Amino acid sequence: MRRHLIQKLLIIPFVLGFYGCASLLFYPDRTIRLTPDALGLNYEDVNLSTPxxxxxxxxxxxxxxxxRGTIFFLHGNAQNISTHIFSVAWLTEIGYQVFLLDYRGYGLSEGSPGLPEVLTDVAAGFNWLVTDSRVSTRPVFLLGQSLGANLAAYFAGANPAVRRQLSGIVLDAPFASYSDITREKLAQIPLTWLFQYPLSRLMPDEYSPIRNIADIxxxxxxxxxxxxxxxxxxxxxxxxFEAAGAPxxxxxxxxxxIATFGQEQNRQRLLFFLEAHVR
Structure with missing residues (x-):
């Protein structure tokens, strides 16, 4: 009897936490660990506001x-652009401009992250980017990793005007839906195994890329x-991939x-893709 009571008490934080709590997808860090000049990069601080x-x-x-073109980079769910910069800094040597954006609550960005609010941040960043004179006459690519790949996929799939301005989209380690990845993670924990289905259904699946990736x-x-x-x-x-349309x-x-671009063969493959779409 006591054992069952303890199990029920332990599961309460999970139920309360997951109930409508997309914020559990985000693990922001406000500490800027380095700036691009530490890597020998020329850069500009960008400050903008959302609606x-x-x-x-x-x-x-x-x-x-x-x-040669511009990459709009959307990072994963932890830390901030000062740690994720290593995934894309090398592109500048090949002639690509890169815009890295911290979602609300990350790094020097204000607020607290959540869905769908971070999609508003992505839209604000994209709108700033494509109206910049350094970008407007060159190809623009969208590159997202992990959670950033999910945001990129949904954002592009939901916005025809955005797609018309993109030359290509790269999704590195995306997950098909928020409920699926939540269920899988809960299934790995003995305490939450029995609750994987009811709790995963509380995640905001309406913003999952599987819903509109075909529209890309x-x-x-x-x-x-x-x-x-x-x-x-x-x-x-x-x-x-099976749900997406061609090409x-x-x-x-x-x-x-998301250690993809630490490997030279993956860098070369990405460059081949980018060069094929530079016009």
Whole structure:
């Protein structure tokens, strides 16, 4: 009797936490651990505001030499742009400008993260980017990793005007739906195994990329997954790839979660994709 009571008491925080709580998807860090100049990069601090008056911060990294295009980079659910910069800093050497944005609550951005609010942040960042004179005459690509890949996919799929301004989209380690990934994580914990289905249904699945990834077509789409990713299984990328419209490609790699561009062969493959769409 006492054992059952303890189990019920322990599960209360999970029920309260998951009830409508998309904020559990986000693990922001406000500490800026380095700035791009520490990596020898030329950059500009970008400060902008959302329609709901949240001030956001990002970095615009200048390309070395004549810019070939621009990458709008959306990072994963933890830390901030000062740690995720390593995934994209190398692109500046090849002639690509990169815009990294911290969602609300991350780094120097105000507010607290949640869905759908962070999609408002993505839209504000995109609108700033495509109206900048350094960008407007060159190809623009959307690159997201993990949660950032989910945000990128849903944002592009839900906005025809955005798709018309994109030359390509790259999703690295996305998950098909918020409820699916929540259920899988709950199933790994003995305490929450029995509650994986009811609790996962409380996640905001209406913003999951599986719902509108088909609408990204005809923008060229690349989905990347690692067979050895122990955070987001490759099955999520395969499911999204099957639901997406052409033109599309699925790259199956090896290595840890979102460590993709630490490997030279993956960098070269991304560059080949970008160069094929530079016009």
């Amino acid at each position: 709901d008056d949240i001030k956001l911060h990002g970095w615009f990294l200048s390309a070395q030499g004549q810019p 077509s005809p923008v060229s789409l690349v989905i990347i997954c690692s067979e050895t990713d122990d955070i987001v299984p490759a099955s999520h990328s395969i499911k999204l 599309k490609a699925l790259w199956i790699t090896q290595g840890p979660h």
